[in-house]
Amino acid sequence: MPLSAQTRTIVTACIPALEAHGLAITQDMYRRLLSNENIRDLFNISHQKNGDQPRALAFAILAYARHIDDPTALKDMIERIAEKHVGLNILPEHYPHVGKALLEAIAHVLGDQATPDIMEAWKEAYGFLADVLINREQQIYHAHAAEKGGWTGWRSFRIAHRHEETADTVSFTLSPADGQPVMRHRPGQYLSFRLNIPGAGTERRNYSISSAPAEDHYRITIKRQAGGVASCWFHDHVQVGNMLDVSAPAGDFTLPPTEDRPVVFLSAGSGITPVMSMLDTLAAQEARPPIHVIHGTQTPQTEIFARRIRELAKAGTITADLFYSQTGHLPPRMEGITAHTGRLTSSELGNHASHDAEFYVCGPTGFLITMIQALRERNIPRERIHYEMFGSASDPFLVTQA
Numbered sequence: 001m002p003l004s005a006q007t008r009t010i011v012t013a014c015i016p017a018l019e020a021h022g023l024a025i026t027q028d029m030y031r032r033l034l035s036n037e038n039i040r041d042l043f044n045i046s047h048q049k050n051g052d053q054p055r056a057l058a059f060a061i062l063a064y065a066r067h068i069d070d071p072t073a074l075k076d077m078i079e080r081i082a083e084k085h086v087g088l089n090i091l092p093e094h095y096p097h098v099g100k101a102l103l104e105a106i107a108h109v110l111g112d113q114a115t116p117d118i119m120e121a122w123k124e125a126y127g128f129l130a131d132v133l134i135n136r137e138q139q140i141y142h143a144h145a146a147e148k149g150g151w152t153g154w155r156s157f158r159i160a161h162r163h164e165e166t167a168d169t170v171s172f173t174l175s176p177a178d179g180q181p182v183m184r185h186r187p188g189q190y191l192s193f194r195l196n197i198p199g200a201g202t203e204r205r206n207y208s209i210s211s212a213p214a215e216d217h218y219r220i221t222i223k224r225q226a227g228g229v230a231s232c233w234f235h236d237h238v239q240v241g242n243m244l245d246v247s248a249p250a251g252d253f254t255l256p257p258t259e260d261r262p263v264v265f266l267s268a269g270s271g272i273t274p275v276m277s278m279l280d281t282l283a284a285q286e287a288r289p290p291i292h293v294i295h296g297t298q299t300p301q302t303e304i305f306a307r308r309i310r311e312l313a314k315a316g317t318i319t320a321d322l323f324y325s326q327t328g329h330l331p332p333r334m335e336g337i338t339a340h341t342g343r344l345t346s347s348e349l350g351n352h353a354s355h356d357a358e359f360y361v362c363g364p365t366g367f368l369i370t371m372i373q374a375l376r377e378r379n380i381p382r383e384r385i386h387y388e389m390f391g392s393a394s395d396p397f398l399v400t401q402a
């Protein structure tokens with residue numbers, strides 16, 4: 001049932017209040033959720049501590065209010081949230097807890113301004129959005145359950161292999177403990193993990209799959225983040241033979257099934273991980289479009305998958321421009337590869353990016369924003385710019401604009 005006209009009018013009238021107090025509302029809401037033992041384990045505590053998650057939700061609620069007359073404008077945002085929720089095994093029974101915390105937070109922060117009409121309108125608007133998400137998430141869960149090797153909930157995987165890629169980046173190959181096939185992921189997707197980290201409790205994390213789709217394993221590649229609870233734990237403690245709880249591949253940053261246009265990958269740092277899955281997938285295809293990789297890293301020593309990128313360039317599968325931000329010592333020249341000193345900038349991007357291509361962007365938030373803005377300024381249509389980010393979409397540009 002569509003939202004009532006009265007609710008849409010009231011929600012629209014609340015936009016200035018959300019602009020002023022949205023963050024205070026979501027911070028208050030998360031405080032309530034984190035003291036609720038039915039639901040607290042669903043959240044990434046680090047994203048709470050650095051404020052990313054409340055900020056991301058505040059932007060998302062504001063975007064919802066601004067588009068309340070036509071929520072279809074938010075379909076990309078809703079798809080992204082639904083995929084994240086499926087990765088985290090969010091279920092319909094979790095939604096009432098969130099709705100209650102949100103309404104209590106609105107009442108608390110807005111005080112006398114939160115009239116009964118306003119509270120009723122937000123109750124209806126939340127219920128409407130919750131239904132949209134629940135329905136979409138159920139579709140994805142059913143699709144996972146129906147797929148060969150698919151599963152819902154948590155499945156136990158064994159670390160079959162550990163490989164040090166660079167001084168601060170490690171790859172782990174995961175095989176299912178039950179020995180049954182795994183569902184072939186769509187290149188670019190991630191796995192979600194439920195981790196029991198001594199001293200930190202239960203943490204949930206997403207890591208991109210860096211291998212091409214296969215029926216018996218996945219590979220993830222993790223860079224050590226300074227002070228990062230989960231990445232440091234993986235680096236320091238996870239070894240071959242350890243078992244981990246994993247949920248089925250999720251995420252909408254994926255290659256379309258067929259690709260006629262040239263493809264340009266724009267990545268920085270560990271943003272190369274989902275790109276590697278896509279590259280190895282395309283490399284295995286008989287027919288493929290021209291593929292150009294533009295990647296930024298600090299030095300040749302920090303470059304993840306350097307050897308594989310060179311193999312693909314040598315085979316003529318890709319061409320690449322590599323940008324080294326912190327050294328003038330470039331690696332030796334190689335066929336198909338051009339090395340540069342300095343960061344990839346938006347003007348450099350103009351020299352390397354073909355206008356009719358399909359673009360895939362992954363890396364730190366600042367990098368994403370710079371690259372997406374540069375592409376948009378070059379009139380690349382939105383639907384040809386695909387991007388992925390980890391963590392919460394704590395920048396408003398990435399919530400709705402990109």
Ligand SMILES: NC(=O)C1=CN([C@@H]2O[C@H](COP(=O)(O)OP(=O)(O)OC[C@H]3O[C@@H](n4cnc5c(N)ncnc54)[C@H](OP(=O)(O)O)[C@@H]3O)[C@@H](O)[C@H]2O)C=CC1
Nearest residue numbers: 208268269270271297298325343363364366367388389390
């Ligand atoms: N699927 C996903 O969503 C994935 C997301 N990620 C995310 O990608 C990010 C990668 O981080 P990390 O590997 O630590 O990256 P780094 O901070 O190590 O940066 C990597 C390179 O990118 C350059 N760079 C940073 N910002 C910009 C910018 N605005 N414009 C141009 N170049 C830039 C850096 O230059 P300089 O040396 O000058 O800083 C450096 O050369 C993380 O935030 C991680 O969460 C990673 C893997 C998968």
